[in-house]
Structures are given as C-alpha cells and as structure tokens.
Amino acid sequence: MRGNAVFLYIGLMEWLMSDPDDHGFENVIISGDCDLYAAPAFAKAMQSRIAAGARKLRMDFTEVNYLDSTGVGAIIRILQDSRRTGCELRFRGVGGSPRKVLRMSNILALMEEDAPLQRAGEAIPQWERP
Amino acid sequence: MGAAMKRLILRKLIVDERNELFDAQGMRCLEFASDFSRIREYTATVLADCPAAFREGNLLEQQLSEIVKNGVKHGNRNDPGKRLRVWFDMRKRARFIVEDEGEGFKDLEAWNDFFRKRQTALFEEDFDAFLSLASYRGPRSDETDGGNSLIAALEYWNGGMIFNEAKNKVGVVRWFTGGSTEA
Numbered sequence: 001m002r003g004n005a006v007f008l009y010i011g012l013m014e015w016l017m018s019d020p021d022d023h024g025f026e027n028v029i030i031s032g033d034c035d036l037y038a039a040p041a042f043a044k045a046m047q048s049r050i051a052a053g054a055r056k057l058r059m060d061f062t063e064v065n066y067l068d069s070t071g072v073g074a075i076i077r078i079l080q081d082s083r084r085t086g087c088e089l090r091f092r093g094v095g096g097s098p099r100k101v102l103r104m105s106n107i108l109a110l111m112e113e114d115a116p117l118q119r120a121g122e123a124i125p126q127w128e129r130p
Numbered sequence: 131m132g133a134a135m136k137r138l139i140l141r142k143l144i145v146d147e148r149n150e151l152f153d154a155q156g157m158r159c160l161e162f163a164s165d166f167s168r169i170r171e172y173t174a175t176v177l178a179d180c181p182a183a184f185r186e187g188n189l190l191e192q193q194l195s196e197i198v199k200n201g202v203k204h205g206n207r208n209d210p211g212k213r214l215r216v217w218f219d220m221r222k223r224a225r226f227i228v229e230d231e232g233e234g235f236k237d238l239e240a241w242n243d244f245f246r247k248r249q250t251a252l253f254e255e256d257f258d259a260f261l262s263l264a265s266y267r268g269p270r271s272d273e274t275d276g277g278n279s280l281i282a283a284l285e286y287w288n289g290g291m292i293f294n295e296a297k298n299k300v301g302v303v304r305w306f307t308g309g310s311t312e313a
Contacts, residue, residue: 072276
C-alpha cells in the first residue's frame with residue numbers, strides 16, 4: 001500500500017483505504033466485526049467513495065471475523081451503487097462465518113472475488129472451508 | 131441420462147401456534163431489557179455455556195443475535211419498558227424461543243411474497259432483478275436494517291423456524307452432525 005492512507009475507526013470495526021495500486025484499484029483493508037453497530041457507517045463511507053467517482057475498489061475481508069445481516073446489507077448497498085455507477089468492485093479474503101452468512105444470504109455469488117490470502121500453517125475447520 | 135433439471139425450492143416463514151418448537155419445558159430462560167446497544171451482549175450471555183462444537187466459529191452467535199435484534203428493535207421498538215425473553219436448550223442441538231412484547235411481525239406475508247420474488251429472480255439468473263430485491267424493505271425499515279436476516283435464518287435453522295399466531299414469538303432449532311452441518 002502506498003500514498004495517502006486514511007485511517008477510520010468505528011466501534012470494533014476498522015478500515016484502511018489506499019490510493020490506487022498499479023492496477024488502478026483502491027484497496028480497502030477491513031478488520032474487526034462488520035455488525036449492526038459498525039456496518040452502517042462502513043456502508044456510508046464506501047457509498048460516498050463510489051459517489052465521489054471511484055472506478056475500481058477492492059475490499060479485503062481477510063481480517064473480518066464477524067458479519068451479520070446489517071453487514072450483508074452494507075455489502076448489498078455497495079454492490080448496488082457500484083453496479084449503477086460502473087465502479088468495478090472486487091473482494092478478497094472473505095472466509096469463515098462471514099463467508100457462510102453471505103452464502104446463506106445468496107449474496108456471495110454476486111461478489112467478484114480475487115484469490116484469498118493463504119493463512120500459513122493454520123488448519124481451516126471443515127465448516128469454514130469455501 | 132440428461133443433465134439434472136434445476137428446481138426452484140422456496141422456503142417461507144411459517145405460523146403455527148401449537149408447534150412443538152414452542153414447548154419450553156426443560157428449557158432455561160433469561161429476560162432482557164430492550165437496549166439496542168446491548169444486543170450482542172445479550173446473545174453472548176445466552177450462549178455462555180454453549181458447547182464449542184455448536185458455535186461454528188461465531189455463526190450461532192450471529193444467527194441468534196439476529197433474532198434478538200429483531201425482537202428488541204422491530205418487536206419492542208427499543209422501548210426500555212418492554213422485555214425480551216429467551217428460552218434456550220443446547221443439549222444435543224441448539225434450540226431457542228424468543229418472545230418480545232411488541233405487536234408482532236405484521237409483514238410476515240409480505241416478506242414471504244418478497245422472498246418468493248427474490249428467489250425466483252435468482253433461479254432465473256436475473257441478477258439485476260435479484261440485486262434490486264436483495265434486501266427486504268418494509269414500512270418500518272430504516273437505513274441501518276440489513277433486510278436479509280431472515281433469508282439466512284431460513285437456511286441456518288435447519289430444524290425449523292416457526293412464528294406464533296401473534297407473530298411476536300419465534301421458535302428455532304439447529305441440528306448438528308459431528309459438530310458441523312456443512313454440506
């Protein structure tokens with residue numbers, strides 16, 4: 001990551017946005033709990049970025065351990081806005097229970113995903129496997 | 131043999147006052163105030179003695195938290211004078227009854243209609259229509275509502291998800307096989 005990073009903190013969820021990388025993607029590194037308390041502010045921040053003209057966004061959920069329906073709703077809003085404005089939206093590192101919740105909500109199939117980052121030396125429980 | 135034919139399977143929310151899921155005999159019960167800021171805390175309290183194999187990471191916590199949130203926010207409308215009761219039994223499976231003191235889930239049939247349209251769009255691979263229907267928006271929805279908690283719930287609670295006639299009480303069960311139900 002390079003350039004002018006902006007650090008934001010809402011509750012137990014954090015996200016870090018970077019300037020565009022070599023492929024033109026602004027990377028959003030998210031961590032913590034994307035839940036009913038934090039997700040609305042996250043959605044607003046991403047929707048504002050898209051409205052401001054972002055053309056390529058990549059959201060990295062590797063460090064997100066908890067995602068509830070408000071978090072799923074945030075992702076839906078971001079997907080809707082990106083589709084409406086033509087912003088290319090990609091996801092990375094969606095695993096564990098957040099992945100399961102997105103699958104059960106039928107949203108996972110709509111998300112364009114990049115290869116996940118391997119968690120070296122860590123056994124992945126059966127229920128967590130993609 | 132030709133390719134297997136795709137079939138649209140539609141789940142829906144069910145009302146059944148006399149369903150066995152409402153039999154609270156032998157279940158423990160906790161009662162909470164309707165404090166939105168403490169929803170996850172309430173859920174953690176209920177699950178304090180939950181077997182690790184039932185937790186599936188934090189999936190059980192997340193799914194129970196959705197029901198608690200619906201009771202506190204949509205049922206009791208965050209009225210601190212109204213209580214939320216949670217019965218629970220985590221012997222052999224995870225079973226809960228959650229009752230609020232609100233006027234009930236009046237939109238249940240509208241929600242079933244929304245869900246039928248949503249799943250039909252998904253089945254027909256009409257992704258633009260599906261995305262526009264991805265979240266339920268009822269008369270009382272606000273911008274912080276995800277509008278999708280019941281969609282995942284219908285799949286997660288694999289032993290049933292039943293509402294009472296007043297629609298202010300829901301019974302749910304999840305069964306586990308070897309600590310996981312992952313297909």
